Amino acid sequence: MTCGAGIIMFDDFFIHALFAGISLAIIVGPLGCLIIWRKMAFFGDTLAHAALLGIALAILIDISSLVGVPLVTLASCIALMIAKRTPSLSSDTILAILAHSTLALGLVLISLTGGRSLDVNGLLFGDILAVDTTDLLVIYAGGGAILAIIIWQWRRLIAATLSPEIAEAEGLSPQRAEWLFMMLIALVVSIAVKLVGVLLITALMIIPAAAARRLVSSPEMMAGLASLLGVIGVIAGLYGSAEFDIPSGPAIILAGGLLLLGLSFVPRRLTANANVRPHTHQDEVGHDAK
Amino acid sequence: MTREPNGLITLENAGVRRDSRWLVRGIDLRMRAGEIVTIIGPNRAGKSTTAQLVVGTLRASEGRVQRQTGLRVGYVPQKLHIDPALPMRVNRLLDLTAMVSVEAKRRALDAVGILHLGDAFVQDLSGGEFQRALLARAMVRQPNLLVLDEPVQGVDFASEVMLYNLIKQIRDTTGCGVLMISHDLHIVMADTDTVLCLNGHICCSGSPDSVVSNPEYLRLFGAHDTAGLAVYQHDHDPYPSSRWYGSACRRVNQHGLPA
Numbered sequence: 377m378t379c380g381a382g383i384i385m386f387d388d389f390f391i392h393a394l395f396a397g398i399s400l401a402i403i404v405g406p407l408g409c410l411i412i413w414r415k416m417a418f419f420g421d422t423l424a425h426a427a428l429l430g431i432a433l434a435i436l437i438d439i440s441s442l443v444g445v446p447l448v449t450l451a452s453c454i455a456l457m458i459a460k461r462t463p464s465l466s467s468d469t470i471l472a473i474l475a476h477s478t479l480a481l482g483l484v485l486i487s488l489t490g491g492r493s494l495d496v497n498g499l500l501f502g503d504i505l506a507v508d509t510t511d512l513l514v515i516y517a518g519g520g521a522i523l524a525i526i527i528w529q530w531r532r533l534i535a536a537t538l539s540p541e542i543a544e545a546e547g548l549s550p551q552r553a554e555w556l557f558m559m560l561i562a563l564v565v566s567i568a569v570k571l572v573g574v575l576l577i578t579a580l581m582i583i584p585a586a587a588a589r590r591l592v593s594s595p596e597m598m599a600g601l602a603s604l605l606g607v608i609g610v611i612a613g614l615y616g617s618a619e620f621d622i623p624s625g626p627a628i629i630l631a632g633g634l635l636l637l638g639l640s641f642v643p644r645r646l647t648a649n650a651n652v653r654p655h656t657h658q659d660e661v662g663h664d665a666k
Numbered sequence: 667m668t669r670e671p672n673g674l675i676t677l678e679n680a681g682v683r684r685d686s687r688w689l690v691r692g693i694d695l696r697m698r699a700g701e702i703v704t705i706i707g708p709n710r711a712g713k714s715t716t717a718q719l720v721v722g723t724l725r726a727s728e729g730r731v732q733r734q735t736g737l738r739v740g741y742v743p744q745k746l747h748i749d750p751a752l753p754m755r756v757n758r759l760l761d762l763t764a765m766v767s768v769e770a771k772r773r774a775l776d777a778v779g780i781l782h783l784g785d786a787f788v789q790d791l792s793g794g795e796f797q798r799a800l801l802a803r804a805m806v807r808q809p810n811l812l813v814l815d816e817p818v819q820g821v822d823f824a825s826e827v828m829l830y831n832l833i834k835q836i837r838d839t840t841g842c843g844v845l846m847i848s849h850d851l852h853i854v855m856a857d858t859d860t861v862l863c864l865n866g867h868i869c870c871s872g873s874p875d876s877v878v879s880n881p882e883y884l885r886l887f888g889a890h891d892t893a894g895l896a897v898y899q900h901d902h903d904p905y906p907s908s909r910w911y912g913s914a915c916r917r918v919n920q921h922g923l924p925a
């Protein structure tokens with residue numbers, strides 16, 4: 377970036393980047409929360425590596441990465457579900473194997489393309505300023521669909537996260553919730569890889585959710601605030617990247633990180649998370665027994 | 667198989683096997699609407715496994731499990747850990763699996779005696795309060811079948827009686843079936859219709875009275891712990907008439923078969 381910040385702000389690519397980033401932040405808010413609650417941050421990383429393989433594959437066999445990337449990430453979900461039936465290996469181990477074999481295969485395929493039309497830096501850290509109108513449409517359509525599914529299936533997702541046993545017993549299949557969760561993450565990663573790159577996707581998803589946790593008192597509130605904080609992070613990051621001429625992907629993550637740090641100093645009594653439990657613990661032992 | 671008119675669930679010779687070991691085997695259980703069935707048995711007897719067969723979180727490795735179509739289950743599992751990363755107030759816990767009106771939540775919390783804790787975080791509750799919250803959650807959705815796995819664990823003795831009364835009252839007013847797993851071998855809730863004594867298999871079953879006088883039962887579980895029982899009765903129980911006392915059910919050998 378060589379021109380001044382004032383000019384950049386009104387350029388198309390900056391506006392595109394802003395809209396793309398904001399849309400993405402809104403979707404990943406609730407998904408980031410689910411990742412935190414389910415302790416599946418490493419799963420996001422694995423899919424990001426799979427996305428790299430998807431990009432390499434798309435270039436090699438000359439198909440659109442809009443098809444290639446979701447194909448590979450979804451296939452990785454299926455591979456993971458099958459591998460999880462092997463009780464002798466922990467899912468942590470299985471994820472590590474999957475993440476690094478897809479990464480290795482992706483790197484091999486990239487070398488086979490001979491560097492043809494490939495920006496490795498963009499792959500690793502994303503290039504949100506390269507978003508064009510087609511990308512933007514994909515983000516709107518895909519993101520809108522993902523958000524609609526999240527809202528529609530929210531009760532099932534929360535129930536399955538809190539207690540798969542209760543969910544199953546009371547007719548909300550936790551298996552279906554798990555599949556859904558994995559598919560949604562796979563699709564979001566496929567969208568996000570172009571914007572923030574392989575290495576930063578997980579951070580993009582979990583930092584706003586983690587920043588929201590201390591301030592909220594319900595899962596819904598946490599999901600909403602995570603989206604809002606994500607949006608603030610994107611805006612601050614993009615303006616910061618223009619202002620200080622730094623790469624946009626890392627700037628967005630950094631802005632989110634600073635936000636998290638700042639919010640961690642908010643006193644608990646000022647948050648919705650303030651302890652509402654009555655101090656005088658009344659012991660109603662025996663009151664109702666007759 | 668003949669279907670009973672108000673049969674909620676039927677287990678026929680059901681068994682669960684893990685790693686070539688039978689956790690439970692040969693379970694026959696028939697539950698009708700309005701019926702209270704209590705399962706007793708020592709630790710690791712397979713009580714929770716049987717409850718999981720009933721609610722459907724475990725599949726039977728052999729035998730049959732048949733549920734009434736549209737059966738609405740309310741389940742209190744034996745163990746539940748809620749991750750601190752999940753912000754969850756008691757009021758939100760109550761509509762975990764189905765939408766519930768504010769008024770219904772209030773009534774349920776009032777019934778279990780924790781109306782003042784609706785806005786408390788579940789992670790801040792004491793063991794007994796948490797059990798009450800779980801019971802309120804299971805009953806607020808007006809189930810046809812309540813499955814309660816040690817619902818009064820961590821609850822003090824007098825409150826235990828109150829919760830048992832509440833469960834009976836729910837049964838009386840809604841006509842739901844109740845499958846109750848007792849955390850205490852010595853105590854079976856008053857108004858239990860059927861007692862199932864479990865130890866890897868069903869040792870004996872029937873009405874509380876018939877079970878105590880069952881020769882099989884006496885041969886397996888009699889004689890032990892009678893001293894303990896006497897102490898119990900004299901020192902702690904203010905409501906002797908409302909209870910039925912069994913004695914300890916012991917695992918006889920490692921295969922869980924009667925010696």
Ligand SMILES: Nc1ncnc2c1ncn2[C@@H]1O[C@H](COP(=O)(O)OP(=O)(O)O)[C@@H](O)[C@H]1O
Pocket residue numbers: 684689707708709710711712713714715716
């Ligand atoms: N998921 C599992 N895999 C293997 N064994 C299990 C599992 N869950 C329980 N068990 C075993 O099944 C047996 C019965 O357990 P359980 O039903 O919890 O007994 P109870 O509730 O009567 O204490 C125990 O020996 C326990 O170790």
Ligand SMILES: [Mg+2]
Pocket residue numbers: 713714715744
């Ligand atoms: Mg148990």
